[in-house]
Amino acid sequence: xxxxxxxxxxxxxxxxxKVAGTAQKPRLSVFRSNSDTYVQIxxxxxxxxxxxxxxxxxxxxxxxxxxxxKSKLAGAVAGRKAVELGIKxxxxxxxxxxxxxxxxxxxxxxxxxxxxF
Numbered sequence: 001x002x003x004x005x006x007x008x009x010x011x012x013x014x015x016x017x018k019v020a021g022t023a024q025k026p027r028l029s030v031f032r033s034n035s036d037t038y039v040q041i042x043x044x045x046x047x048x049x050x051x052x053x054x055x056x057x058x059x060x061x062x063x064x065x066x067x068x069x070k071s072k073l074a075g076a077v078a079g080r081k082a083v084e085l086g087i088k089x090x091x092x093x094x095x096x097x098x099x100x101x102x103x104x105x106x107x108x109x110x111x112x113x114x115x116x117f
Contacts, residue, residue, distance in 0.1 A: 012096035019093050020044045028078070028090040028117065030097065030106050037071040037102050039078040039110070041090060050085060053078040068105045075106035079113015092117045 021027030021044045031038040041051040055061065055070040057077065063070065082090070090110070097103045110117075 008096035010096075015093060015096065019091050021091060021093075025089045025091055026050055026082075026087060027093050028106075028110060028115070029093045030095050030103050032071075032095070032097055032102055035067075037067070037074055037106060039074050039106055041078060041082050041087065050087065051078050051081040053081065068102050071102040072105040072109035072112075075109025075111075076113040077109075078106075079110040079115045082110075083114040087115070089116045 019027060021042050023043050023045060027042045027044060029040045029042055031040075036055045038054040038056075039052065040049050042049050053060075053074045055067070055074050057074070060070055060073045060077070063073070065073075092107055092110075094103050099107070107117075
């Protein structure tokens with residue numbers, strides 16, 4: 001495995017020791033690939049994904065904007081879906097990535113979507 005991937009994985013495990021989602025306060029998890037960003041809201045107690053969104057969604061992918069702006073839209077979509085399900089608060093899981101760029105954009109979008117963390 002690539003050294004960068006191993007390093008991120010170690011950071012990810014360290015974060016996951018502290019951050020866990022419950023049914024009342026689920027975990028907002030971010031995964032960032034080279035081309036896309038994926039957002040999930042997860043209840044770790046029951047092991048269920050409650051809400052998911054990504055930059056691959058048809059309405060987001062159709063827009064010709066930067067990857068960061070698409071990530072912000074994905075965060076906003078996830079936030080709106082969560083609020084519809086009655087989820088107001090989440091814990092943010094940056095997934096071993098720096099809180100910067102696309103990861104920060106997801107967080108900002110989710111806040112605009114109505115989530116608190």
